[in-house]
Amino acid sequence: MGRVVALDFGKVRTGVAITDELQLIASGLTTVPTKELIVFLKKYIEKENVVKIVVGEPKQMNNEPSESEALIIPFLKKLTATFPKIPVERQDERFTSKMAFQTMIDSGLNKKQRQNKALVDEISATIILQAYLNRN
Structure with missing residues (x-):
């Protein structure tokens, strides 16, 4: 089947998660400085069979796009131009940061570890990718 890559796009850094080849399990891969993201993805896609890229879609509570969407749109254009054969989909990312922080607490990470942005x-x-997998 191939892997799905998910991105939690940020102005400074972007979280990256992947699925296994059967697209059953979402796992965190790394965090990349956003300015190096396209180069990172090129290297990763050369080595792995990536069939789709899912990018988090930040929304406000009223379903309107959040302010950070303005940063994501130019990135999406560059992403689709760089990888024209790989479909890009969006996944609502509301509350993912809060859920991630709660996951860190639940897994027993100490305060210093939880401050690791x-x-x-x-x-x-990873939460964005798992939500995408659950939706499909």
Whole structure:
């Protein structure tokens, strides 16, 4: 089948999560500085069979796009131009950061570990990907 990659896009850094080849399990992969994201994805896609990219879609409670959507639109254009054969889908990412933080608490991470914003982004990407898998 191939892997699905999910991105929790941020201005400074982006969380990356992947599925297994059967698209059953979402796992955190890493957090990448956003300015290096396209280069990272090129290298990853050269090595792995990626069949889809899911990008988090930040929305406000009233379903309107959040302010950060303005940063994501130019990235999406660059993403689809760089990987024209890989479909890109969006997944609502409301509450993923709060869910990621709660996951860190539930898994017993101490306060210092929970302050690792890169880890929050990676877990958020995993939550986005799992929500996408559940929806499909």
